Each structure stands twice: as C-alpha cells, then as structure tokens.
Amino acid sequence: MGEKPIKHNKFRIFRRILPNWDHDLHVHSNWSQDNLNGPSLADYIPLAERFKIHIGFADHFEFAFTNVKDPKCNKCRLNQGSVDNYLEEIDKIKEIYPFISSGLEFNFFPTRKEKLQEFTDDYRDQFDFFIGGVHEVEELHSIIIKNNLNSLIHKYGSFNAVLDKFFKIEVELIKSQIFDCIAHPDVIYRFITEGERNNHPEYAFDERILELGTLCEKTRTIMEVNLSGYRFPWNNPFPNLKYLHHLIAQGVSFVVGSDSHSLEDFTNNVLNIRKINQIIKGEYLFTKKF
Ligand SMILES: [Zn+2]
Numbered sequence: 001m002g003e004k005p006i007k008h009n010k011f012r013i014f015r016r017i018l019p020n021w022d023h024d025l026h027v028h029s030n031w032s033q034d035n036l037n038g039p040s041l042a043d044y045i046p047l048a049e050r051f052k053i054h055i056g057f058a059d060h061f062e063f064a065f066t067n068v069k070d071p072k073c074n075k076c077r078l079n080q081g082s083v084d085n086y087l088e089e090i091d092k093i094k095e096i097y098p099f100i101s102s103g104l105e106f107n108f109f110p111t112r113k114e115k116l117q118e119f120t121d122d123y124r125d126q127f128d129f130f131i132g133g134v135h136e137v138e139e140l141h142s143i144i145i146k147n148n149l150n151s152l153i154h155k156y157g158s159f160n161a162v163l164d165k166f167f168k169i170e171v172e173l174i175k176s177q178i179f180d181c182i183a184h185p186d187v188i189y190r191f192i193t194e195g196e197r198n199n200h201p202e203y204a205f206d207e208r209i210l211e212l213g214t215l216c217e218k219t220r221t222i223m224e225v226n227l228s229g230y231r232f233p234w235n236n237p238f239p240n241l242k243y244l245h246h247l248i249a250q251g252v253s254f255v256v257g258s259d260s261h262s263l264e265d266f267t268n269n270v271l272n273i274r275k276i277n278q279i280i281k282g283e284y285l286f287t288k289k290f
C-alpha cells in the first residue's frame, strides 16, 4: 500500500472516557436523516448517567441526500450547512456532562474520497471522533436495505460477487485514513440467518475481516464492534465474536457502538455494551473463566 504519513492520533477517541466507565460511541439522535422522529441528543443523557456508559454521538452526515420516498428532499438534516448548529448543541451538552463525546458517521464511497478528506480536515479539531462506514457498493445502492441488496445480488450474479466489491471498498476506506474508526466492518451480512451460516460457514468466519484488521493496525484505524447486528437476522455483532480474540491478538484497537436509533435500542443493548467493553479491555474471559 502507498504509505501515507499518519496525520492524526486515533487514540483521541478515548480522551474523554473516564477510566471506570464503559462506552458506546455509535448513538444516533434525531439529527440523523433516518431518525428524524427519534430522540434528541439530550434525551440520552439520563441513560448515560444511569448506566455509567459514556455516549458518543455519531449522527449521519451527508453532502447530499437522495430520498426515494421524497425526491424533493435532497438535503440530509446534518450537512455542511447545518453542522455548526449540531456542534453548538452538542458542545453545550459536553460542557455540562463529561460523559458525552461528539462524532459523526460518514458514508464512505470512493468517488467522495476527496470531499470527505477536505471536510474532515476542516472539522477534525472540533469533533472527538469520526466514523466511516461502507453502506453502498454502487453509488446510492445501499446494501443495508434488503431489496437493494437483493437487486445487487441479481445484477452481480451472486452474493459472493457483491461481498467482493464490498470488501474492496472497505479496504479503500481504511487506506484513505480519513476516519478514526471503521464502523460495522461486515454489515453486509446483516440479513444472513443462522441457517444460512450453517450452510456457508465461510460467512461466519470470513478471513477478510482479519485482513481488514491488519490494515487497521497499519493505518492506526480503530475497528468498531457494532451491535446493530442483534436487531437483524445475523443476530451477532459486526464483526462477530468469533474473530474478536484473533483481532485483539493482532493488535487491533476497538470501540463499542450500539448504533442505537432510539432509547429502547440503547437500553436493550446495555448488557451487550458491557460485555463487549469487558472483552476489548481483556477483562471478560478472566472474570468468566475463573
Ligand atoms: Zn452505518
């Protein structure tokens, strides 16, 4: 790979997290376009306080937005024009509550690389972290919507062909070094059921995840353990627990993200947030085994 100098310190993501607190650095408020009727930033504060879980907001940022249901709506709520208002709201909260961090989730696609680089360079100092995720294998063809994924499988001829394309874009995301963290690295598996995993054990242990881990380590990118998979047929985190020990042994750094879009998502995930926090801190096996 082309060696790019490391420009930023990925560990800045941990700066605000108090040592005895667990964290969840992937929480969506009503600033996210897919969650306009969801909770406000402030609505989550009592939960963070009650469960002693540091919350990092990672609302969806988009330069433009294409809405199939409403073609007139081409602006995402959180865009270049409104990002300062988002920051203002979140910074007011951060002044009072030390257990809140500010972040954004970006939708990575290779054609948007330069734009993303420019925007994140401008705003890096004003946010605590930036997450990048692959949600499309073709521009504006989301793989996290079942019908879209099915038509891509039809177009490419097989799920495996779509998988290949997906992982190529993931590699580009990490190599770009635009983000502190890669979100849900194998989210493309979200609709795969346990039965399908039994027929295709390679889905449950896709070695490409380990390769992504190596690349994360080289580029000092953090990998997220994303819990949204529990809300889908996959019923496992992204990446699933089978890889986690290998990746930790490889030296990959992790954060936990529930990808909550509602207060219920968050409270339903508390036990898993704790468990994964323990695993990535190396405490889980010890306490469970002995
Ligand atoms: Zn995402």
Ligand SMILES: [Zn+2]
Residues within 6 Å of the ligand: 026, 028, 105, 259
């Ligand atoms: Zn998300």
